[in-house]
Amino acid sequence: MLKKIDKAQLFLEDHLHLFQCPVCSQAFESVENHQVFCRGGHQFDLSKKGTLFLLQKSVPSEYSRDMLLARQRLAESGLWTTLLDKIQSLIKHPEGVLLDIGCGEGSHSAYLKKKGHNGPIIGFDISKEGINLAAASHEDIFFLTADLARSPFASLQYDTLLNILSPSNYSEFDRLLKKDGQVIKVVPNPGYLKELRSLQKESKQSYSNAQVVEKFEEHYSTVRKVSVKYTFHLPDELVEDFVHMTPLGWHIKEDFDNIRTKLKEITVDLLILIGESEDSA
Ligand SMILES: [Zn+2]
Structure with missing residues (x-):
C-alpha cells in the first residue's frame, strides 16, 4: 500500500x-x-x-474545521447527490481532466470520481483546512491549496472547469480551459435553502442570481442553463451541521430543539450554467 x-x-x-x-x-x-x-x-x-501548498502567503480562512466536518457529513448523507448526478450527465469529456475550483473538503470531486469520471480530477481551494480534510478523506484525487487569482495551473490543459457555489475568475478560466472544454458553474436559485433563510431574524432581501448569470452569459458564446430543484429530508442528527454549513446559518440564535421542528425538509434549488467558447465547435 x-x-x-x-x-x-x-x-x-x-x-x-x-x-x-x-x-x-x-x-x-x-x-x-x-x-x-x-x-x-x-x-x-x-x-x-x-497535497501541495501553493499560496504565496496563508490566508485566514472563515471556514473552521468544524464547519468543514459538518459539510462533509451532509455530503455523505446525500444532500448533493441529485445535483452531482445531473452534473455528471452534463460533462462532455468524462475521460478528460477536471479541475474542481473551490473544492472545499472535496466531497463533490470524490463523488464524481466514485461515479465514474475516468479522467484525472484535481481539486483546489484557498482553505488549507479544507484541503487537509479533503486529502485525508478521499483517494484518487489530487488536492492542493491555491489561489484562483494566482493559479498554479498550466494554460489550455483542462477539459472541465467545475465551479460549485464558489467565486469565478473568467480570465483565469479562459487561460486554463482547452479549446473544446466546458465550464460548469453552479449558482443558487432564489429558493435555495429557503427554510434556513426563513429562520433569520433580520429582514432578508430575497436572493437573485441575475447578475451572476448575466456575467456568465456575456462571457461564453454558448450557454446552457439547467435548473435542479429537489427536497432533501434532513435527519435530526444533521440539523446542527446543516445550520453551520453556510454563512446563512452562522447568525441564527434560535434554540436547536426549535430549529429541528422547522428544518425537516430542505429545498435545494440550484442553477447549473454550462459555458463553452466560440472556437470550441
Ligand atoms: Zn517558479
Missing part, C-alpha cells in the same frame, strides 16, 4: 504538465524526493497527506 505522499508524487510525475509555478508562472520541471521544482528554481514540498 503506497503512502499518500508517494501516490501524490506518482500523480505529479505523470501530470506535471498540468501545473505551473505560482511564483514565476514557468512550467514545473521535475518532481523528486517529494519536492516539485519549477524552471525558475522555485521549490515546493509535498505534504504527508500528499
Whole structure:
C-alpha cells in the first residue's frame, strides 16, 4: 500500500504538465524526493497527506474545521447527490481532466470520481483546512491549496472547469480551459435553502442570481442553463451541521430543539450554467 505522499508524487510525475509555478508562472520541471521544482528554481514540498501548498502567503480562512466536518457529513448523507448526478450527465469529456475550483473538503470531486469520471480530477481551494480534510478523506484525487487569482495551473490543459457555489475568475478560466472544454458553474436559485433563510431574524432581501448569470452569459458564446430543484429530508442528527454549513446559518440564535421542528425538509434549488467558447465547435 503506497503512502499518500508517494501516490501524490506518482500523480505529479505523470501530470506535471498540468501545473505551473505560482511564483514565476514557468512550467514545473521535475518532481523528486517529494519536492516539485519549477524552471525558475522555485521549490515546493509535498505534504504527508500528499497535497501541495501553493499560496504565496496563508490566508485566514472563515471556514473552521468544524464547519468543514459538518459539510462533509451532509455530503455523505446525500444532500448533493441529485445535483452531482445531473452534473455528471452534463460533462462532455468524462475521460478528460477536471479541475474542481473551490473544492472545499472535496466531497463533490470524490463523488464524481466514485461515479465514474475516468479522467484525472484535481481539486483546489484557498482553505488549507479544507484541503487537509479533503486529502485525508478521499483517494484518487489530487488536492492542493491555491489561489484562483494566482493559479498554479498550466494554460489550455483542462477539459472541465467545475465551479460549485464558489467565486469565478473568467480570465483565469479562459487561460486554463482547452479549446473544446466546458465550464460548469453552479449558482443558487432564489429558493435555495429557503427554510434556513426563513429562520433569520433580520429582514432578508430575497436572493437573485441575475447578475451572476448575466456575467456568465456575456462571457461564453454558448450557454446552457439547467435548473435542479429537489427536497432533501434532513435527519435530526444533521440539523446542527446543516445550520453551520453556510454563512446563512452562522447568525441564527434560535434554540436547536426549535430549529429541528422547522428544518425537516430542505429545498435545494440550484442553477447549473454550462459555458463553452466560440472556437470550441
Ligand atoms: Zn517558479
